Amino acid sequence: MNISIQTIYLISASIGILAMIPQIRKLMIIKQSDGFSLTTWSVWVCCQSISFLYASSIGATAYMYVNATFVVFYATMVFLIFKYRKRRGLVETIAYWRQRGREEKRQVVFNSDHLVSSLRALKSRGQ
Secondary structure (H helix, E strand, O other), X not given: OOOOHHHHHHHHHHHHHHHHXXXXXXXXHHOOOOOOOHHHHHHHHHHHHHHHHHHHHHXXXXXXXXXXXXXXXXXXXXXXXXXXXXXXXXXXXXXXXXXXXXXXXXXXXXXXXXXXXXXXXXXXXXX
């Protein structure tokens, strides 16, 4: 079986592109983008645009198509983030992030009590 690196690249890029669809779909459904970083997505648009220019300069057709697809996806995300970003005043923004911080503190990320009791149970079985 002789699979070229270009074929492997195109398969992996296709999987990556398909994996992007739920992100756009979610944003279009919830119509709220406070959880998305406009800066991050904008930087990714710039990076992929430069990668596209590089691919064009060396004549890497497959790489150009993949980069063009990523540029379109990232630009779409930037547009949707900007479109669905809530416009708040300073006081509202501070209140929003305070509330969000309180909600995140209430979420249990790591339950150390459960870990300690599990370790004790394992230790007692070993003796």
